[in-house]
Amino acid sequence: MAAIELDGVTKRFDDVTAVSDLSLTVEDGEVFGFLGPNGAGKSTTINLLLDFVRPTTGTVTVLGHDAREESVAVRERTGVLPEGFDVYDRLTGRAHVEFAIDSKEVDVDPDDVLDRVGLADAADRQAGGYSKGMRQRLALAMALVGDPDLLVLDEPSSGLDPAGAKEMREIVLEEAERGTTVFFSSHILEQVEAVCDRVGILREGELVAVDSIAGLREASDADATLSVAVGDPVDDDVLESVRALDGVQRVERSTEGGLRVGCDSDAKTRVVTALEDNGVTVTDFTTDEASLEDLFLAYTEGERDEPTDADASVAADDGEADADTTASRDSTATSDPAADSGETADSDTAAGAEDADADSAADESDGDETDAPDAGDEAIEEEVQR
Amino acid sequence: MSWQAVARKEFRDAIRSRWLHGSTLFFALFLGGASALFFGVLLGPESRQVSNLFGFFASLGVFSFSFPGLLALVLGFIALSTSYGSITEERETGSVKLLLSLPNSRLDVMIGKLLGRSAVVVAALLVGFLATFVILVATGSRLELGSFVPQVALTALLGAAFVSVGLSLSALADSNREATLATMGLYLVFAILWGSIAEGIPKLINYAAEQVGMSVAELTRVKIGVFLKYLNPLKTYETLAAQLYYGPAQARLVSTTFGERTILAPVLEGSPPFYFTGWFLFLVLLAWIVLPAAVGYWSFERADL
Numbered sequence: 001m002a003a004i005e006l007d008g009v010t011k012r013f014d015d016v017t018a019v020s021d022l023s024l025t026v027e028d029g030e031v032f033g034f035l036g037p038n039g040a041g042k043s044t045t046i047n048l049l050l051d052f053v054r055p056t057t058g059t060v061t062v063l064g065h066d067a068r069e070e071s072v073a074v075r076e077r078t079g080v081l082p083e084g085f086d087v088y089d090r091l092t093g094r095a096h097v098e099f100a101i102d103s104k105e106v107d108v109d110p111d112d113v114l115d116r117v118g119l120a121d122a123a124d125r126q127a128g129g130y131s132k133g134m135r136q137r138l139a140l141a142m143a144l145v146g147d148p149d150l151l152v153l154d155e156p157s158s159g160l161d162p163a164g165a166k167e168m169r170e171i172v173l174e175e176a177e178r179g180t181t182v183f184f185s186s187h188i189l190e191q192v193e194a195v196c197d198r199v200g201i202l203r204e205g206e207l208v209a210v211d212s213i214a215g216l217r218e219a220s221d222a223d224a225t226l227s228v229a230v231g232d233p234v235d236d237d238v239l240e241s242v243r244a245l246d247g248v249q250r251v252e253r254s255t256e257g258g259l260r261v262g263c264d265s266d267a268k269t270r271v272v273t274a275l276e277d278n279g280v281t282v283t284d285f286t287t288d289e290a291s292l293e294d295l296f297l298a299y300t301e302g303e304r305d306e307p308t309d310a311d312a313s314v315a316a317d318d319g320e321a322d323a324d325t326t327a328s329r330d331s332t333a334t335s336d337p338a339a340d341s342g343e344t345a346d347s348d349t350a351a352g353a354e355d356a357d358a359d360s361a362a363d364e365s366d367g368d369e370t371d372a373p374d375a376g377d378e379a380i381e382e383e384v385q386r
Numbered sequence: 387m388s389w390q391a392v393a394r395k396e397f398r399d400a401i402r403s404r405w406l407h408g409s410t411l412f413f414a415l416f417l418g419g420a421s422a423l424f425f426g427v428l429l430g431p432e433s434r435q436v437s438n439l440f441g442f443f444a445s446l447g448v449f450s451f452s453f454p455g456l457l458a459l460v461l462g463f464i465a466l467s468t469s470y471g472s473i474t475e476e477r478e479t480g481s482v483k484l485l486l487s488l489p490n491s492r493l494d495v496m497i498g499k500l501l502g503r504s505a506v507v508v509a510a511l512l513v514g515f516l517a518t519f520v521i522l523v524a525t526g527s528r529l530e531l532g533s534f535v536p537q538v539a540l541t542a543l544l545g546a547a548f549v550s551v552g553l554s555l556s557a558l559a560d561s562n563r564e565a566t567l568a569t570m571g572l573y574l575v576f577a578i579l580w581g582s583i584a585e586g587i588p589k590l591i592n593y594a595a596e597q598v599g600m601s602v603a604e605l606t607r608v609k610i611g612v613f614l615k616y617l618n619p620l621k622t623y624e625t626l627a628a629q630l631y632y633g634p635a636q637a638r639l640v641s642t643t644f645g646e647r648t649i650l651a652p653v654l655e656g657s658p659p660f661y662f663t664g665w666f667l668f669l670v671l672l673a674w675i676v677l678p679a680a681v682g683y684w685s686f687e688r689a690d691l
Contacts, residue, residue: 013690047690050486050487051486052483052486052690053691054690071491072490072491075486075487075488075489075490076489078487080487080488082484082487083483084480084483085480085481085483085487086479086480086481086484087484088395088481090402091395091398091402095395096484099391099394099488100488102388102390102391102394103391103392103488103490104388104488104489105388105489126402139484142484143487
């Protein structure tokens, strides 16, 4: 049985389409990571699962129940760690868990649950005095009450320190081992990689990819960089013949006298074979896989055809500027993770150009220009999450 | 159905609020203080009986004053302030996401909030009545429990009615600010404007009828006006409280002007129409508990969070 089924779901708010024709199935027992930049519609999708908001069109089925008509039945078996929630300041931690126990009509010792999330010592304190991380743990404790069949975690590690995030990850894995389906959203990729069976990538309300991490790597154009250490210096002819191989984008000499080859993942063996066929002794080779970060950026930003600010009309009739953005992003996204900051600057320059203002485009180093698209992102995020 | 869980949560949460502590103290001082003043100082030993304070009605025609009316005004304000933020605040802080991520339906939430917050208001009120009771006993006043106990119950119901009104506004409003303004506006209507509106409506009806060559009998006009007055929960309570001490015919006249009284008194002395009976007005009071919450639910059920 599918734990979550979204079928052609669109959610429009007054002036924003937060989720557009989304179809997605999460199987029972799966750990599914829901990725996307801020404002992509992740929280809206989760809110649809919980009947916090209602779909404009399409159907949402959770644990075999219609999310709209049978929401209580859904939530009886679902533990939720919502995003942007707050605790009841005047109630103690234990009172919160007792509220969850009462609501779920189960018989559980609240202290056991609090102990599991590391809040046993703070159980009698008013939750208003809790830190962000403690509030997050408290909500997780409430979610875990009654051993849910489905855990829905919206940005679970926000506000947690690294140790807290690790504990959160461990609890997620424990639950998954118990057979619980876990659906969680994140923009922190390492987390997703560490725990997820499959991920879905959401961009501007549309699902752009659903696959395992390995599958995504394979499917995306993001390539690997192969570093080859050789016995003797390689001459130019050999360099040319490697360059001519299928799936090889570039070949250059590294500072240590070896080679750096940018190629598709499946071309690596061909490169090494070709070198050896040409009489080059390969003493060692390493590959740097495209980082998940690159992968993510390739999916979520690679073909962005809408500006991040609200000025949609300008971008609509400015196809050339868009094409430039795409090109520059593709090249930077695939070369070097360290170039991330440079990549951001590039795209922002392009965004500046979209404003049809030649002067601002020329002024590449302008700090204000760099900030503007981010602010736009946040504005959209806020609107989408009402 | 998990409304009990919500009600318990609401009660535990609200009982810890400083506003409630203040309200409780206020009720204790207000009811206890008034009792001490009346039964300890102002009234002679012979006239020390509950009805001389809790059944105190004075009507000067244009201006009427009663102790139950004053109590109702204060209680209405406190009950409204206890409930008008109960949904908007949860929406603004985001705690509503915890509330509704648990298997609580939105109906559970409305019922639970109505009962939980009402219980809190009633608890504060009872502290005040307890102070009164102690003073009554201490001063050797006549308790008239047959009237006094039902009056306490009526007062509790009035508190629940205003909790319901505030809750409804909280469900209908888009923001806490909107809920605050709507509550203040509505309180003004209940406390000050309602009477003028109730008197104005029959005059308007009559004016309209005259335009088409008809007229509305004076008695009918008065009946409509007085009936509308008693639809105001503050006045419903006041007249029901008066009925406990003075019987229905007298009680129906407590909010009337001299003119209205002259015309209406003979009707009430005979067999009053059903809409002036105590039972009907009691139903009106109950409707003020149920209907606003129902309207609020209707809106809350449809809303995206």
